[in-house]
Amino acid sequence: MKTLVKLEIIRTVRNKRFMFFSVIYPSALFMLIAGPAKNDTAIGGTGLTMPLYYMVAMASFGALTAVLMGNSERIAKEREKGWVRQLRLTSLPGRGYVIAKIASAATVTLPSIVMVQIVAAAFKGVRLDAWQWGALTVSIWAGSLVFAALGVAIGYMASGDAVRPLTMLVYFALSILGGLWMPFTIFPHWLQETAKWLPTHPYTALGQAIELGNAPHVKDMAILAAYLVIFVGAAAWLYRKDTRKA
Amino acid sequence: MAKLYAMSATAAPTSASTPPPKRDTGTPVVRFSGVNKSYGQVKAVQELHLNLHSGETVALLGPNGAGKSTTLDLLLGLRNADSGTVEVFGSTPARAIARGKVGAMLQSGGLMEEVKVRELVKLACDLHPRAYPVEKVMQSAGVQDIADRMVNKLSGGQEQRVRFALATAGASDLIILDEPTTGMDVTVRQAFWAKMREQAAQGRTVLFATHYLEEADAIADRVIVLHRGRILADGSAAEIKAKAGARRIVFDLEGPIDEAALRGLPSLTTLSVSGRTVRIQSTDADATTHAIYGLGLYPRNLEVSGLGLEQAFIAITDAATAEEAAR
8 A cells, every 4th residue: 555655646746737736826826815915904803914814725725726626536537547447456445545645635735835835924924933834834734634535535426527517616615615715704694604614614724723823723623533534434435336437 | 288278279079078177176266146237228247157167267258248348347346236146266356356366457447647667566566465576577467678668658558468467466366357458469469378378377267358269269278158148158169169060071072962962961060062162060070071981972182170269159149149039
């Protein structure tokens, strides 16, 4: 299984175009949205300034994009080409495949997260304590694994033409409702209450708590951990059960 | 090995009655009992009963759509049967695969892209519980020369060799090959057969699907003819040929030819006369030839030859199709 994890990471790194855009894209979006704002413009109800809010939002969004889109489409393609069929004729357990895919996704997200932070610090004067930088990187990176697993599951649930629309639907719903594009606090109360239970809300909440100088809330971590278990379980199950598509 | 070569070289008319090759009488390597599989209205496999025994080299022969790939998919647990049971080494296909008992090369099996051949073979070795060293696997599959090429830049025949390497990465007891020589030219195909024979000579059970009759004839010691999801014939290549009236007798006669007398020859299945040349197909060439002399005839340029498996195969499937139409 170690060889599979290593190979999946090598493949991702060799795919230079995918690597380049995945790493650059969140930083570019950050500059586009937070660039024009004053460094001390506060966002109502969050206690954070515009650059701080969007630094976490875009780092999370970039990670989400790379792992969700990357995984689901690549897996659907591999299924169509029959590679997954061949792999199922080995002794590899279902979770091995899922872990390898998550590992390759994590290879892309780490540099993209660090890049957003560098850009925010360099151009928008974001200043944090050393522990905060470290904790932000780790929490956003670790949280992205949840969505990588979701991407694997989607790649198995849908096939062929249905993959992209389904991924897009999940992606937009999660991004918007989780407050990655606009502050969560502008939503009506009932929507805020519902969206709290989506994985993206606790995901950004981790980063925001760290920026405010607090420890991440246990409840947010628990929700994310629960989603991780569900998504990995679903993905592994779908991998083993994939007897429909030739 | 001697048995394999003998099969293609001798097709004696008595072969139908020779005892079957020695088989392991223990648990069958593969057992299908009453297996059915349909795709909507299409019955891909119907009431399939099949046992494979240790050490056999078996060809699954049939035209496209005969149910070969479905049979292999069922055997490998890639599809589930609608009814009936499939056992591999006495357990489920999934469990046999997890224990590294089965190595398989699929027709529809894709390869991982953006990696080198060597990396992919290394992966297959890593995933096999009883793997061989990577270099040995590459050498015996004949892929050393393309070890550093990217997998997505290979030709069809090279891809097949890589698939073969993946199927033989470890000490599996059963090797499944689905149309392994597709996309290979003749010389490469011959070399590939030699690799397949090596696998069989190591005492493995080899099951391969093919529509190249030549391949079944040259390699397999047992041929299963599949047609429309059913087994039409199951025996040695020689037996299959015998089943279709598989000896051809050709000779010339001087003077007038009495067709009625010739038609009365024993074991004769077909007769055609053109000019002075008589062509006969017979299920027992010895008896037929003896009777020709018995008629007081003096055949010139007498030739007795085996019918190719191809003609035998056509004869068997045609008969089955006609039978179905009559019903």
